[in-house]
Amino acid sequence: MDVAHAADDAAAFAGGAGERRSGNERCGRTAASGDREVTDMPTRNAKAQWSGSLKNGKGTVATQSGVLDAAYSFPTRFEDASGTNPEELIAAAHAGCYAMAFSAVLGEEGYDPSQLDARADVTLAEVDGKPTITRVALKVSGKVEGLDAGEFKRIAEDAKNFCPVSRALTGVEITLDVDAA
Structure with a gap:
C-alpha cells in the first residue's frame, strides 16, 4: 500500500464518514483475484x-x-x-484485532463506542499426540451509548465474522462471550 492512500484506506476500513460499506468496500482499493476481490494491505x-x-x-x-x-x-x-509463548501472542493479536473489528462494525451501524474490552483465551491441548490449538474463547464488554444488550450482542457476532484473525483461525473453534451490561 502506498502512503498516499493509507489515510483513505484507514477511513474506508472504519466505514468512512458514517456511511455503510460492504465488506469489499471497507478497506479501499480492490482487484479481482479468481472469484474474490482482494484489497492491497500491508504485509x-x-x-x-x-x-x-x-x-x-x-x-x-x-x-x-x-x-x-x-x-x-x-x-x-x-x-x-x-x-511469553506463541499462544499468548496469538491471543493478544486476536483480542486486538477483534476489538478493532468490533469498533469498525459498530461504526457502520452508526455507533461510536466509548470503550471496548476484548480478551482472547487460547487453549493448547494434545490431540493425537500433537500439541494443537483447539479453541479460542473471545470475551468482550464495552460502553456504547444508545445500544441495547441485544444489539450489542448481534453486532459483536458480526464483528467476529469480520475480524481478520478470527477468519485466519477458522480451523479452530472460536467462541465469543459477550457482556453487554
Whole structure:
C-alpha cells in the first residue's frame, strides 16, 4: 500500500464518514483475484530464533515494528513458567484485532463506542499426540451509548465474522462471550 492512500484506506476500513460499506468496500482499493476481490494491505512480519533442544533450548520472538522482542522457552509454553509463548501472542493479536473489528462494525451501524474490552483465551491441548490449538474463547464488554444488550450482542457476532484473525483461525473453534451490561 502506498502512503498516499493509507489515510483513505484507514477511513474506508472504519466505514468512512458514517456511511455503510460492504465488506469489499471497507478497506479501499480492490482487484479481482479468481472469484474474490482482494484489497492491497500491508504485509506484517515477525521473526523467531530457537537455539538448542526442545526442552532445554530457548528462543526469541520479535516483531517488525520492534515493539516486541521477547524470550520464550519450553517451560513458558508448555508449563507455567514466566514469559511469553506463541499462544499468548496469538491471543493478544486476536483480542486486538477483534476489538478493532468490533469498533469498525459498530461504526457502520452508526455507533461510536466509548470503550471496548476484548480478551482472547487460547487453549493448547494434545490431540493425537500433537500439541494443537483447539479453541479460542473471545470475551468482550464495552460502553456504547444508545445500544441495547441485544444489539450489542448481534453486532459483536458480526464483528467476529469480520475480524481478520478470527477468519485466519477458522480451523479452530472460536467462541465469543459477550457482556453487554
